[in-house]
Amino acid sequence: MFKVYPGQRTGGIEADMMAANELNAHAFLQSSSKGLCQNLVVLVGGFETKTGEQWLAFRSDGKYSAADYAKLTSEKISKNHSAGESSWNRFETEQILKRRRYFVIKLFQGAMSGLAYMHDHDRLHQSLGPSSVILNTIVEKDAAYLVPRLRDLSFSVDISFQNLEEDPGTFSEGLWRRAAAAGAFTPMEKRAFGIADDVYEAGLLLAYLAFVTFCEANVMDSLSLGFWKALFDLIFKRQESIV
Structure with missing residues (x-):
């Protein structure tokens, strides 16, 4: 690949x-x-x-991304609804949803494992999204064999303490400006802010997977990424006020 x-x-x-x-x-x-x-x-x-x-x-470990999986799944839901297809067997419908939930959970867990590995090695991803998670299968029945892998590290940031003290980095200027605006100035504070920023993107990924894969395509098309960011900002601000 x-x-x-x-x-x-x-x-x-x-x-x-x-x-x-x-x-x-x-x-x-x-x-x-x-x-x-x-x-x-x-x-x-x-x-x-x-x-x-x-x-x-x-190494070629899959040709589909999480974005491809979500798109194909929502299109399949729309196609079945437009054709008036619905299973008369409630157990079968429950099994389909159960398999989909398991697939989405395992997908997200794999993405988070990759992100945690990067953070443990002093690296931020900084462009985490459904297109940056590659899958070796999108067949929900094969979820047991699913291995999600993170890609697109072109904006990755070195957050080792030595690097934070010596070199701000080529692609991290915007990140550190936002960190300074939030009151993070010391290397430890900047490191924590960077990790939190990656986790924030992971939260957007989870919201995307949780909604898009269970809805018809046209339903989610009207909701932009800005909507999800505004929603998450509201949630995080409420949590901060509670703390």
């Missing part, structure tokens, strides 16, 4: 920096003495073409 970044002529220097950041993040995580994490995609190599394109090669 390949991922390509355009050369500087078309993508600018930022494309090269993103490719280098993703390459370095995978190289660091895969060099851990704890071994490879099964919930992260595995980088097997990379090369640059004569035109300056940066190619990264990953």
Whole structure:
């Protein structure tokens, strides 16, 4: 499985920096003495073409993402409803929902395991979403064999204390501005803020999976990502006021 970044002529220097950041993040995580994490995609190599394109090669562990699974599932629900199809067997309907719940839970648990591994190794993901979780199967009956893996580490941030004290990082300026606005200035405070920011994105992922996979496609189309962010902001603010 390949991922390509355009050369500087078309993508600018930022494309090269993103490719280098993703390459370095995978190289660091895969060099851990704890071994490879099964919930992260595995980088097997990379090369640059004569035109300056940066190619990264990953082990092929699935072609569908969590976004693909959610989209196909909601479209299937819509198709069945529009065709007037419904099972007369209540037990069968309950089994379908039970399998779907189990699949979604295992999907999210796998994504969180990958994220926890990154945090344990002083790395933030910073672009976690349904498209950044690759699946080896989208068949709900095969949920026992499901292994979700995180990908898209081009915006990953090093949150080791040494790095926080010496180098703010190329792609972390916006993160640290938000951290400063929230009152996080010391390395420990910034680290905690960064981890919380990743967990916030994980919460959006959970909301997406919990709603989209159980609703018709047209129902969720009207609700933008901004809606979910506003909802989560309201929830977190209420929790902070309670604490």
